[in-house]
Every structure is written in structure tokens, then in C-alpha cells.
Amino acid sequence: MAKIKGFKGIRPVIELASKIAALPYDVMDSDEARERVVGNKYSFLHVDKAEIDLDKDIDIHDKRVYEKARDNLKEMIDKKYFIQDKSDCLYIYRQIMDGRAQTGLVFCASIDDYIDNVIKKHEFTREEKEQDRINHVDYCNANTGPIFLTYREDEIISAVINAWSNREPEYDFYAEDGIRHITWVIDNPIIVREIVELFKGIKYMYIADGHHRTASAAKVGLMRREKNPDYTGEEEFNYFLAVAFPDKDLMVMDYNRVVKDLNGHSKYEFLERVSEKFNIEKCKNNDGFKPTEKHTFGMCIKGEWYKISAKEGSFNENDPIKRLDVSILQENILTPILGIEDVRKSERIDFIGGIRGIKEINKRIDKDMQVGFSMYPTDISDIMAVADIGKVMPPKSTWFEPKLRSGLFIHHL
Structure with missing residues (x-):
């Protein structure tokens, strides 16, 4: 039974969404990131790869990089590049690439679901890569990029999401690579509760992409629990930012x-x-x-x-x-x-x-x-089959496109 919840999303003001939204931190090196932000002070790479705003000689895992990420995020919020929703919302995130659409639901997932294998893994993680994102999440006090999840399609959930997405979207823009990004805000508390309840019928969710970020988010949550022994389980640090797409929407590339x-x-x-x-x-x-x-x-x-x-x-x-x-x-x-x-x-x-x-x-x-x-290409059903038996995929088995954009949704801990 999957446990999800809405959250008070921190997200770009409409006119800056296309400028803020950035490719994930791990699909480019620091030099490429520096090139990408030329002429764009709004790019979320200033948060996700904050070393681009420091001297090139500074190690990317230096404490100063995480401090800069924290400071850049605070500055962008203070300058009102972002707004925060006043009530717990869910969000719909649709990407269109070469005429093919994938439509996901953005929510907060439970770190306990990850620990208890309700959210299943299919890759090993490396400690040094985990530690990098642990530091980033901990210093920023936020999940700054959603984990890419999938699940076996549920027709009722799809019907509810599709009905809401008939409304006027909040964001609708093309990125520089030609991929279209469309989002809707589900701010009706009745619909939010309905979807949360429907997801309790989802037996498992699967990490499609973002194993290191998921492991790191869970470990930050456990660190916060140690510092707050009287935690109730409902604090924001018990959850991490995710977007889940039904399996039928996804295409794995070779x-x-x-x-x-x-x-x-x-x-x-x-x-x-x-x-x-x-x-x-x-x-x-x-x-x-x-x-x-x-x-x-x-x-x-x-x-x-x-x-x-x-x-x-x-x-x-x-x-x-x-x-x-x-x-x-x-x-x-x-x-x-x-x-x-x-x-x-x-x-x-x-x-x-x-x-x-x-x-x-x-x-x-x-x-x-x-x-x-x-x-x-590996089929999404193969990934699920391997995860279901508790095994991991061979290295370099999957390549997902399009990539999720960071900066469209931020979950504060």
C-alpha cells in the first residue's frame, strides 16, 4: 500500500518557469552547467550545481558548494522568483517529446515506503554519490528535484488525473531541447484526498530513475528523526519529492x-x-x-x-x-x-x-x-520483474527520456 501526501509546493512564478526549469544535476558536468547558465540568472542549476558560482578550483563536494546551494535557493525565494502554495496540493506533470506524452503525478512519498520496499529499487547505489545528495538536501533543507517513479497503471487514478488536466494548465512551455512541459495544480482538498486514498490501492511503486537521490532523501529523513526523537511521522522530513508515471506512459531507450x-x-x-x-x-x-x-x-x-x-x-x-x-x-x-x-x-x-x-x-x-x-531497449515490465524478485538490473540497462526538469517543484523539509 503506497502512502503519498500533498505538500505546499514551492514553485516558479509563471513568467519565470521556463527560465528556472533545468535538466537534472547528474546529466552534465560542471563545465557544461556553466555554459548552460550563461545569460540566465534564473536557472535552477545555480541551486542543483552551485559550484558553477564558485571558483573552478573548489572541489564539487566542498562544504562551500552546499552552502552556496542553500544561499542561492534562499535568494531566489526571497527575490520572489518562486511562490509557495498555501495548502497541501498535488501536481500533474506532463512531458511531450516527439509527439509522445507521459503524464505523472507529483506528490510526497514516504521514506518508510522506501525503507520497507514498497518503493522498489533496481540499482545499487554508491556511498560517495549518496553523500553528495545527502549534503545537498540537508543544507538546502529541501528536496529540489523529484524522484522519477512508476507504477502499474490504475484506470481510476488515470481517469481522475486526466479529468483535472482538461483544465487550463499552470505552466506550459517548450524547453531548449524542444520538449514540452505542462503542469497543473490540484488544489481542491477533496480531490487531493481522493487521489491519496486511491494510491493506497497501489501495491508497489518502482524507482525508474534517481536511486541515489531516493536513498539520500531517506537518509536525511532518518537523520532528522534522530534529532527529533518525539517525531510523529507526519513531519515533512518523513517524505520526499517524487513524480510517478503509469508504466504504460514510459519509454525506455536503448x-x-x-x-x-x-x-x-x-x-x-x-x-x-x-x-x-x-x-x-x-x-x-x-x-x-x-x-x-x-x-x-x-x-x-x-x-x-x-x-x-x-x-x-x-x-x-x-x-x-x-x-x-x-x-x-x-x-x-x-x-x-x-x-x-x-x-x-x-x-x-x-x-x-x-x-x-x-x-x-x-x-x-x-x-x-x-x-x-x-x-x-529494455522494457519497463522487465525492470519491474527484476525489482519484484529483489534483484538489480545489470549496469547501464536503461535510458529514460525525456528527463524530468528540476526547479518546477520544491519540497521544503
Whole structure:
């Protein structure tokens, strides 16, 4: 049973929403963030990546970075770039990319649901990345970017959300990447209570993106509980900012791989080894091959493209993890042939999000790689199946687009 609640959202004044809204902190480095804010003093990157307003020599995990984030957020609120709703509200957040819409509900989720695995995980987290966001949330005393959740669609919840979204939106703008962002404020307390009650019928929610931010938000909540032993459980620090989309709305994009060398094999030897577990078909042109079904891959070797299909017996269709294409590639090519045991640590492999297209694989092959693989996207049902058995997805399995914008909703602790 999922426990959600409304909150008094801190959000941009209408005329500044498009200027404030920014891509998440973890999709760019500091230098790129500095470039993005040129001429835009309103960008929320001044909060989420506050190092851009400090000397470049300062470490991004220095205490001064978190202090600057806190100060920048306070200044933006004091200057009335933001307003705060006077009652607990829920919010609808719709994104439209290439004609495809995904519509989510913005709310506060319970840290206990995360701890008790009502909100399920499918990735490991790293302590140093958690600590960065713990510091950021703690210093800012706020969740500044929503966690990206999903759930198995509930028709009644969808009907209520769709009915409200027939009203005039609060924000409606196109970001610089062409993605449209539309939001509505659900400020009717009766509708808020109805949706909160309906979510009690949702057995599980799943983290689609934002595992480190979720873990960090929960740990900040636990820290606050230690400082307030008489807490009731209803304080704001017991909750974190989230937006949940029904599973049918989401599209997972491919997450492709490129490798620097053939691990000592000649091209002929490599193809011979691959043919043991895959059917190989040379493509008629070398522009690229984008798989259209599971268990098929595009493979580019030194500029030549092949379609490869996993042979029967090369994977276990009954195992939620081993049947994933990322696992099939890892266990049949990357590890035994190319000698890459751990893709998280190897410097011989790199990853290309599907948003960058097949052309990026060709570009890397021309530049610094010898072999590339185009993948069929992981399905959202596969992510849920892995999370349901308490396991984690292989590294670099999913790439979600569009990315949620930070700065549209802030939850004060």
C-alpha cells in the first residue's frame, strides 16, 4: 500500500518557469552547467550545481558548494522568483517529446515506503554519490528535484488525473531541447484526498530513475528523526519529492555499448567466436542497424555493420535477469570474448544513450573504438520483474527520456 501526501509546493512564478526549469544535476558536468547558465540568472542549476558560482578550483563536494546551494535557493525565494502554495496540493506533470506524452503525478512519498520496499529499487547505489545528495538536501533543507517513479497503471487514478488536466494548465512551455512541459495544480482538498486514498490501492511503486537521490532523501529523513526523537511521522522530513508515471506512459531507450579493442582477436577470429552463440547477418549498408525485437543486436566492427541474433540455448528465458539483452551481450560476448568482466570499472568500454542515435556509434568507431553494439531497449515490465524478485538490473540497462526538469517543484523539509 503506497502512502503519498500533498505538500505546499514551492514553485516558479509563471513568467519565470521556463527560465528556472533545468535538466537534472547528474546529466552534465560542471563545465557544461556553466555554459548552460550563461545569460540566465534564473536557472535552477545555480541551486542543483552551485559550484558553477564558485571558483573552478573548489572541489564539487566542498562544504562551500552546499552552502552556496542553500544561499542561492534562499535568494531566489526571497527575490520572489518562486511562490509557495498555501495548502497541501498535488501536481500533474506532463512531458511531450516527439509527439509522445507521459503524464505523472507529483506528490510526497514516504521514506518508510522506501525503507520497507514498497518503493522498489533496481540499482545499487554508491556511498560517495549518496553523500553528495545527502549534503545537498540537508543544507538546502529541501528536496529540489523529484524522484522519477512508476507504477502499474490504475484506470481510476488515470481517469481522475486526466479529468483535472482538461483544465487550463499552470505552466506550459517548450524547453531548449524542444520538449514540452505542462503542469497543473490540484488544489481542491477533496480531490487531493481522493487521489491519496486511491494510491493506497497501489501495491508497489518502482524507482525508474534517481536511486541515489531516493536513498539520500531517506537518509536525511532518518537523520532528522534522530534529532527529533518525539517525531510523529507526519513531519515533512518523513517524505520526499517524487513524480510517478503509469508504466504504460514510459519509454525506455536503448543504452548502447562501444569497446576500444577486440581483446587481441583479429576481425575474423572475433566473428568466429561470436558465431558460436549468435546468428550473424552482414548488413547491406554501413549506416547502422537498430534492432526491432528482443535478443537481436546491431554490431559494428571497424565500420562494417552486422545484425546478430542470439541462438537458442545462449540464454535463460525463464530468468528475469539472464533473459535481458544487456545480460545476453555481457555473458556471451563482453566477458568471454572481449574480456570485460565488470563494465562499471573497465576503461575499455563506453556507453551511448539511445537519445544520441546510431550515428554516435559510427562516430566513436571512427574516432577511438573498434566494435560497437546497438541494443533493443529494455522494457519497463522487465525492470519491474527484476525489482519484484529483489534483484538489480545489470549496469547501464536503461535510458529514460525525456528527463524530468528540476526547479518546477520544491519540497521544503
